[in-house]
Amino acid sequence: MKDEKILHLQDAINRRMFIKTSGLGLAALAGLFGKEGYAATPQQGPKRSGGLKKFPNAKPKANRVIYLFQSGAPSHLDLFDYKPGLEKRFGEDLPDSIRKGQRLTGMTSGQAKFPVTGSMFKFAQHGKARIWMSEILPHMATIADDICMINSMHTDAINHDPAVTFFQTGNQLAGRPSIGSWLAYGLGTECDNLPAYVVLTSVGTGRSDDQPLYDRLWGTGFLPTQHQGVRFRSAGDAVLYLNDPEGVDRSTRREMLDELGQLNKIRHTLVGDPEINTRISQYEMAFRMQTSVPDLLDISKEPSNILEMYGPNVKQPGTFAYNCLLARRLAERGVRFTQLFHRGWDHHDSLPGAIRGQAMDTDQPSAALIKDLKQRGMLDDTLVVWGGEFGRTVYSQGNSSQTNYGRDHHPRAFSLWVAGGGFKPGMSWGQTDDYGYNITENPVSVHDLHATMLHVLGVDHTQLTYRYQGRDFRLTDVFGEVMEDLLV
Numbered sequence: 001m002k003d004e005k006i007l008h009l010q011d012a013i014n015r016r017m018f019i020k021t022s023g024l025g026l027a028a029l030a031g032l033f034g035k036e037g038y039a040a041t042p043q044q045g046p047k048r049s050g051g052l053k054k055f056p057n058a059k060p061k062a063n064r065v066i067y068l069f070q071s072g073a074p075s076h077l078d079l080f081d082y083k084p085g086l087e088k089r090f091g092e093d094l095p096d097s098i099r100k101g102q103r104l105t106g107m108t109s110g111q112a113k114f115p116v117t118g119s120m121f122k123f124a125q126h127g128k129a130r131i132w133m134s135e136i137l138p139h140m141a142t143i144a145d146d147i148c149m150i151n152s153m154h155t156d157a158i159n160h161d162p163a164v165t166f167f168q169t170g171n172q173l174a175g176r177p178s179i180g181s182w183l184a185y186g187l188g189t190e191c192d193n194l195p196a197y198v199v200l201t202s203v204g205t206g207r208s209d210d211q212p213l214y215d216r217l218w219g220t221g222f223l224p225t226q227h228q229g230v231r232f233r234s235a236g237d238a239v240l241y242l243n244d245p246e247g248v249d250r251s252t253r254r255e256m257l258d259e260l261g262q263l264n265k266i267r268h269t270l271v272g273d274p275e276i277n278t279r280i281s282q283y284e285m286a287f288r289m290q291t292s293v294p295d296l297l298d299i300s301k302e303p304s305n306i307l308e309m310y311g312p313n314v315k316q317p318g319t320f321a322y323n324c325l326l327a328r329r330l331a332e333r334g335v336r337f338t339q340l341f342h343r344g345w346d347h348h349d350s351l352p353g354a355i356r357g358q359a360m361d362t363d364q365p366s367a368a369l370i371k372d373l374k375q376r377g378m379l380d381d382t383l384v385v386w387g388g389e390f391g392r393t394v395y396s397q398g399n400s401s402q403t404n405y406g407r408d409h410h411p412r413a414f415s416l417w418v419a420g421g422g423f424k425p426g427m428s429w430g431q432t433d434d435y436g437y438n439i440t441e442n443p444v445s446v447h448d449l450h451a452t453m454l455h456v457l458g459v460d461h462t463q464l465t466y467r468y469q470g471r472d473f474r475l476t477d478v479f480g481e482v483m484e485d486l487l488v
Contacts, residue, residue, distance in 0.1 A: 050196065051188025056458025061422025061487070062383040063190065065183070065453065066327045066338045068366060069385075070358075071164060072210045072345030075392035075407050076415035078119040078355055081151050081436045082132040086118025086394065090402060094395045098435050105158055107348065107397060108408045114395035116435065117405045120352055129426045136359040139367035145426040146370050146379070147419045148486055152430020152439045155390050155411045155446050160211045160346065163389035163411065166446055168217045170475045177221035177466070179450060180337035182475045184227040185220075186464045187457065190334030193292035195230040195285065197337045198330055200323040202234070204344020206358035213341055222468040226278040229339065232326070234318025238293055242286055250290075257283055296329055309371065311364040324365035328372050331382055345388055348397050349406035370419050383421025383456055385449075390414055394435045413439045416449070422456035422487050429486060444483060451480030456487065 077083065094114040108114070122135045127144025140147075157163035162172035169176035177185070180197035189196035199218045204210065218229030232238040244253050261280050268276040299307070299315070302325070313319040320342045327338045342362060347354045366386060373379040391414025392407035400406070413432045419425065431441035451461040454475070461480055465472040 048188050048190055049192055050184070052186050055186045055464065057460055057463060058455070058458045060458030061381065061456045062420070063381045063457070064331050064334070064336055064338070065180075065383045065385070065421070065457070066331060066369070067179075067340070067385045068324075068362075068369075068387075069164075069167070069339060069341050070345050070362070070388040071213065071341050071343045072160070072204075072207065072347075073163070073388040073390045073392060073409060073414070074345045074358070075119075075347065075351060075355060076151070076413070077392060077394060077407070077436045078121055078351065079134050079137060079359075080132060080149060080415040080417075081391075081413075081432055082123040082134075083118060083394075083432075083434060083436050084123075085434050086116060086436075089116045090118060091400075092116045094435065094437075098433065098437050100438070102412060103158060105409050108393070108395075111397075114393075115400055116394055117396040117400045117402075117407070118394075120403050120405075127426050129428050131426075131428050134359075136356055137363045139364040143367045143370045143419070146374065147417045147425065148423040148427045148429065149415065149417045150429050150444055150486075151413075151415045151432060152441065152443050153387070153391075153414050153416045153446075153449070154439060154443055155414075157390065158409050158411050160389060160409075163409075164211075164213075164217060167389050169221065170447060170450055170477055174216055175221055176473070177223045177227075177475070178218050178229060179453070179475060180218060180229050180339055181220040181223050181227040182464060183337050183454075183457065183459075185223050185466070186459055187336060189336045191336075193285075193288040194296070194330065194333055194335050195289075196335065197227065197229040197339075198335050199229040199231040199339050199341065200326060201231065201341045202318055202320045202323055202343070202361070204320070204342055204358045204361050206344040206354035206356070206361070207346060208344065210343040210346050213343065217341075218339065222473070223466060224274055224278050226281050229337075232293075234322075238297060239286075239289065242289055242293065244290070253287065257287055292333075296326070296333065299325060299329075306372065309364075309368040311368065313361075314365070320361045321365040321368075324369045325372075328369060328376075328378075331373070331378060332376075347392070347406055348408060350404060351392075351406050352404060373420065379420040381421065383423070383453060384419045385416070385453070386418070387416030388414070391436075394437050410437070412437060418486075424486055424488050427486070442485075445479065447476045447480035448483055450476050452483045452486065455482045 094116055123132050125132055126141040131144045131149050133141045157166045157172050165174055166172045168178045184196035220228045264276050264280050307314050310325050311321045313321040314325055316322055323340045330338045344358050373382050390409055390411040393410045396405040397408045433440050454461040461476045465474045
């Protein structure tokens with residue numbers, strides 16, 4: 001009976017719409033969609049589904065990305081960029097020759113003085129490259145020979161929302177596709193039963209009321225919405241509406257999706273809206289995720305030594321440690337882009353105590369992820385990125401002492417590290433001045449980082465484009481240089 005109703009509907013629509021959807025009219029409509037970028041042809045293969053035929057257009061060194069985004073902006077001066085001379089300059093006003101009239105936020109621009117404040121933490125060099133790290137990062141110190149430390153990052157944005165948006169989309173204004181969506185669109189995925197792009201979030205102990213995160217940060221912008229990041233929640237169902245309603249078994253669900261798919265295909269034939277195909281694919285993905293997600297989240301079979309390596313919080317959903325372990329499990333299953341957002345790094349005051357909490361959250365799990373990937377032979381083709389949206393000022397915001405101070409936003413220079421995926425291990429790149437304020441050697445922009453990330457994935461960043469509103473857009477806009485010196 002249900003099949004007869006569907007056929008009756010299809011016949012009625014076909015008779016009514018035959019003239020509108022036949023011959024040259026339909027061909028012209030399809031051509032128009034193609035010009036607007038809607039009709040990208042996916043590449044199908046044994047190890048990949050989705051994506052564009054022309055990518056990768058170079059031999060990839062990495063197949064997937066795990067991005068450990070430290071939201072709120074970690075202080076490079078208290079973690080990685082050691083400036084011993086600041087101890088003797090404590091309390092001095094930051095020289096105009098260093099500040100150079102550069103833009104400040106409204107939170108400190110009205111200060112009468114800008115008192116220089118060095119880090120209260122001890123630093124030591126680690127690994128063959130003698131990479132500087134703070135004493136509050138003892139576990140990261142053990143992976144110094146596996147990471148490439150970049151101390152010369154800079155960005156255009158000075159406030160959190162545009163700065164995080166810039167790192168995510170290559171533009172400070174909301175509405176552009178996120179980097180994970182670009183990769184899902186261009187490269188597809190190696191996993192059929194999980195999304196190509198997965199997002200995991202956690203709240204740090206350093207500042208629980210830190211800057212909020214928005215769904216648009218992992219959105220598709222003007223790309224087809226099937227490439228949007230899927231956020232896994234830490235409480236309740238990992239993905240909303242994934243489970244069947246009470247009284248609906250799996251066979252009934254399958255029958256319903258088949259019939260719904262037929263209706264959606266009819267509608268797509270009539271109007272050519274690409275979002276209808278997205279709807280079909282997302283229904284099917286949700287059906288497959290009903291079995292793949294519970295298996296992913298079940299860490300009970302992980303060996304005890306692995307769980308211990310990630311630290312005491314690894315069994316607690318929603319912690320950074322738990323999410324790092326999930327990131328490895330997602331990478332094993334072929335997910336293209338996994339992004340962890342860890343909030344709590346915005347330390348305008350009481351920085352020493354707050355940053356200790358953040359370090360406790362992230363230090364051991366970050367190092368464990370690198371070690372875990374390496375021992376499984378996965379680090380070489382997995383790119384791991386660790387960093388925030390900008391750095392922190394060398395001067396204190398408000399009053400300070402040598403054991404209690406805060407720091408304002410600083411986009412001119414900050415630190416970020418990468419590991420695996422074709423980047424040189426055990427390397428330190430870039431220099432800042434004696435105040436950690438200005439870059440003096442080998443600057444790296446956000447666009448440069450994006451271009452290089454795409455490059456190691458086998459994608460020419462100038463070729464991954466999408467036509468929208470009459471122009472070709474790309475992640476790196478009209479900027480970005482591949483940092484060849486950082487690659488093996």
